[in-house]
Amino acid sequence: MHVKWSLFILLEIVLMVVGAFCLWFRVLLPIAYYLVAILISTLTVIQLFKWSNSRLVLIQIFLLLLFTNNIYNFYTRYQIIPFGDAHWDCAAVKIYNQMGMFSVINPSKPINFPGVYQPASILKWYTGWPLLHVLAFSLSKISGLDVFYIALILPQVISITSFLFVYLLVERLRISLQLNVMTRNLALVLYVASAEALFYPTQFVQQNFGMFLFFAVIYLLYLSHTVSINSIKYKAICIVFAATLAGTHHFTVFILMSFLFLFYFLQLIRKYLDGTNITRKYNLFPYLSESLTLGLAFLTSILMFLWWDNFGTIMWHYTDSVLTRFIQTLMGIRKFEYAPPVGYYPEVLKPLWAMVLLRFRDVIIYLPSLAGVLLIIFYRKTKTRHESFLILASFSLGILFIINNFTIRVQMFRLFILALPLIVLLSASFFTFFTDKYKGLRSKMILNVILLILIFTAFVGLWGHEFAPVHIYDTSVKASDVGERNFDYIRVREFFNRRVNATNFQTIWVDDDAALVWLLQPDNYYKILRLWPEYFAVQQSINKPKNELICSFRDLNMYCYFAGASLRIKTLEEAKVLRDKLYNYFEGRFSRIYDDGKYIFWMSDFPD
Numbered sequence: 001m002h003v004k005w006s007l008f009i010l011l012e013i014v015l016m017v018v019g020a021f022c023l024w025f026r027v028l029l030p031i032a033y034y035l036v037a038i039l040i041s042t043l044t045v046i047q048l049f050k051w052s053n054s055r056l057v058l059i060q061i062f063l064l065l066l067f068t069n070n071i072y073n074f075y076t077r078y079q080i081i082p083f084g085d086a087h088w089d090c091a092a093v094k095i096y097n098q099m100g101m102f103s104v105i106n107p108s109k110p111i112n113f114p115g116v117y118q119p120a121s122i123l124k125w126y127t128g129w130p131l132l133h134v135l136a137f138s139l140s141k142i143s144g145l146d147v148f149y150i151a152l153i154l155p156q157v158i159s160i161t162s163f164l165f166v167y168l169l170v171e172r173l174r175i176s177l178q179l180n181v182m183t184r185n186l187a188l189v190l191y192v193a194s195a196e197a198l199f200y201p202t203q204f205v206q207q208n209f210g211m212f213l214f215f216a217v218i219y220l221l222y223l224s225h226t227v228s229i230n231s232i233k234y235k236a237i238c239i240v241f242a243a244t245l246a247g248t249h250h251f252t253v254f255i256l257m258s259f260l261f262l263f264y265f266l267q268l269i270r271k272y273l274d275g276t277n278i279t280r281k282y283n284l285f286p287y288l289s290e291s292l293t294l295g296l297a298f299l300t301s302i303l304m305f306l307w308w309d310n311f312g313t314i315m316w317h318y319t320d321s322v323l324t325r326f327i328q329t330l331m332g333i334r335k336f337e338y339a340p341p342v343g344y345y346p347e348v349l350k351p352l353w354a355m356v357l358l359r360f361r362d363v364i365i366y367l368p369s370l371a372g373v374l375l376i377i378f379y380r381k382t383k384t385r386h387e388s389f390l391i392l393a394s395f396s397l398g399i400l401f402i403i404n405n406f407t408i409r410v411q412m413f414r415l416f417i418l419a420l421p422l423i424v425l426l427s428a429s430f431f432t433f434f435t436d437k438y439k440g441l442r443s444k445m446i447l448n449v450i451l452l453i454l455i456f457t458a459f460v461g462l463w464g465h466e467f468a469p470v471h472i473y474d475t476s477v478k479a480s481d482v483g484e485r486n487f488d489y490i491r492v493r494e495f496f497n498r499r500v501n502a503t504n505f506q507t508i509w510v511d512d513d514a515a516l517v518w519l520l521q522p523d524n525y526y527k528i529l530r531l532w533p534e535y536f537a538v539q540q541s542i543n544k545p546k547n548e549l550i551c552s553f554r555d556l557n558m559y560c561y562f563a564g565a566s567l568r569i570k571t572l573e574e575a576k577v578l579r580d581k582l583y584n585y586f587e588g589r590f591s592r593i594y595d596d597g598k599y600i601f602w603m604s605d606f607p608d
Helices: 002-025 031-050 056-069 071-076 085-099 119-126 131-143 147-176 181-193 206-226 231-246 250-273 277-282 290-310 315-331 352-379 385-408 412-437 441-461 489-499 513-519 522-527 535-540 561-566 572-589
Strands: 507-510 528-530 548-552 591-595 600-603
Touching (some): 002 056, 002 071, 031 056, 056 071, 056 147, 056 181, 056 441, 085 119, 085 131, 085 513, 085 522, 119 522, 119 528, 147 181, 147 206, 147 385, 147 412, 181 352, 181 412, 181 441, 206 250, 206 290, 206 385, 206 412, 231 250, 250 290, 250 385, 290 315, 352 385, 352 412, 352 441, 385 412, 412 441, 489 513, 489 591, 507 513, 507 522, 513 528, 522 528, 535 572
Parallel strands (some): 507 528, 507 548
Antiparallel strands (some): 548 600, 591 600
16 A cells, blocks of 8 residues: 555656746646646545545645745746735835834835825834744844745744644544544645635735734634643733734734634523523533633733734724724614625736635535534534534624624635634534435545645635636736746846945835835835836826836736735726826936846936
8 A cells, every 4th residue: 555655656756846837837738737637636535535534644734735825936946936015015124124123114204195105104003013033034034034034934834733733633523523534635625726725925014924823812712622632731822822922923912812802702602501401402502611711811902902002003983983983883873784895807917717616615614614514513413522612602703704794804715714714624524424415436536526626726816716727837928917926036136236225215216115125224115116107196196206116026017916805906907098198207207227138127217
């Protein structure tokens, strides 16, 4: 068996190397990529069913996680930090490096032009929760590696550690619930194939670190409730992780606090129902002590509010608006409406076949979890503390989904990623229940096909729900047309060092501010302004800046597909109109000081 399994793994590694080679050098695409995706998906499904009882299958799933998490990096040749927010987290680390101390960072000289976005202003948000930056800063100092490489490596380490806690939680619950080993394998595959596990875990952002801490707290909370031996040890470690989360990510710690209080209230309801007809009729789950949950909830809330009051003060304004909206809705002053953020994506990233696959993936991963929790409640005749924890945790997160949609209105995927360990376990339990109940070749074939399509979708859909980043593996789709960032901008560094003295410019306008994080010294970050339509109003104002530098890293294309719901320029057509207007304006009034056919820089006046 080990020889055959080793051959399968070797073949899979070879396929992954071929896939990485094709993405790196942009050859044989998209056919080679599709073939690699199909073959790896097929090998994965074969191993899941042929050696389902072997722990060696976990190695195969782990390899799948590593490869899918690095597809974007293969495409960019590890020359940029994935996506936009991560760059300003890196900027915070660079500033700490320069300052030699940690503090909340405000732009030293805020530039106030109506409607104009100053990217460095986000540093006040990011550095209000600096533990990721402190960790990266420390690793950079210890290893001697540049912050750029730390920002590439650290997310991979955090992603693997998060996956480890997902495995531990799923495996512990599976064994305690007496589910077969296929449930574990399916749950881990569902996790690896999900859009959420392919988005935040690949980024150097606070939510990635917060996600890891959240998973750890949930796992340790589960052990504290269900394991009698050494429970004090689990409780102590759980408190440490929860306290760490308070200084890591504002939203995740708020969700943890809300989750714990909801968990506690559901425990009280269960205690109230004890001995009633409902308890006898539906055989409700055993009682769990609520003192631990309540104590941890209060501790988390105290630490969170203390942190907000001393460091993350910017949260109070946001919290006030959320509470006002919630109270007005309850009082009937505001309409009870469902209005999730809407993303805007070009049609070239929404081919019909991709949208069908993406919808299929979401349905397969998330919808069966509802059936899974109902099976736990109504189908299992005997229930233990393990069922109690799973049911209470699932209902707590479900209530949070509802509250978020009507009050906080943060993107749902931010909640889905935190609930993902329980979601995939419940969905996997439904699938194994289905195959056990309808034994035979047909049910297994159906599950095989579902998994094959699901894993293939992870390759082609990656982190998208409403779009597929097909430009990564399809050379017929130009990256520049969808607002993808260029990843060889470092080649202009020599020119910047030799010809551009940023201290002489009052403002630096740019279409990709992430590039300037690596080209400028932190002292000049506050000068960076984004080239939005309001630029023209600034040029007509009495406060028009005197010395301006214009940097075009994306051909003045202000559309960016991965910005999603936060887009200022929502369509490619709108971006093209703005691009032409900006280009004509710069060519007529500014001096072109650099043009290598891809990147162009203009300046208004030569500084004195």
